[in-house]
Amino acid sequence: MPQLLTVVAAALIGPDGHILLQQRPPGKSMNGLWEFPGGKVDPGETPEVALARELEEELGITVAPHALFPAAFASEALGDRHLLLLLFTTTAWTGVPRALEASEVRWVHVDDMHQLPMPPADLPLVLSLSALLRAPQRVGQRG
Template identity: 35%
Template sequence: MANHHSAPTHKVIEVVCLVAMDQDNQILATQRAEDKPLGLLWEFPGGKIDTGESAEEALRREIVEELGIELGALTRLPAVTHVYDFGTIQLIPFLSKVNTRPLLGELQAHAAARWIALDEWDQLQWAPADLPIIEMLQKSELSK
């Protein structure tokens, strides 16, 4: 008989994402394209780490590709693991504190982008894996 309690045998997909935070502690949220998995849910921009890349290299690459922005200093935050029905992702956030909001290029991978206050996070429908990150940001000194 199959053991339904066994750990998933599929591999963990490593994903990096950007928490851009402005001086008012507003964060940049991006909406996934409709035709992608988790379509139209909101997330932190980023993507999968390619073979041979470090997490930080992957994030810098993704953010240039998706938003046309070159990132400055980044602080790596604790990763969260989330099990979706299509696989398990390990989501690695990096914080970028900005004095002025960067001007976004034309969106290459997203349906929309907006800056929102941390305490207004529930105005958006987030990808489930992101919720622990938002909770961590709200509790943390990072947003003080």
């Protein structure tokens, strides 16, 4: 049975509705591809706490775990491991996102994400996010 690898990612939604993506740096697997910022969930962490930590490490921003809203997930086999990628949305953070670990960050309209090379696991998330953003209820609201 493959080992489950839980990874969290964020769709940071700016005031104009654009979403922040980051480009994987040289030397890392899938370098040059555009992705939602995030990373692995460490033992003992909730997904929201892990994502808040990752966003501070990768982008230099502060996000309260309670300001992260579940949006979608992807599941993909990765050889001897199985990836479970959890996507959250947020419109609330402190600081200006900058590429601390990535090659570059870019604000992109959700419809334009289809033109960017992205990791295979991110592609279904783009479709889900597109549908979510078009839904009558605003993203980031509970209930």
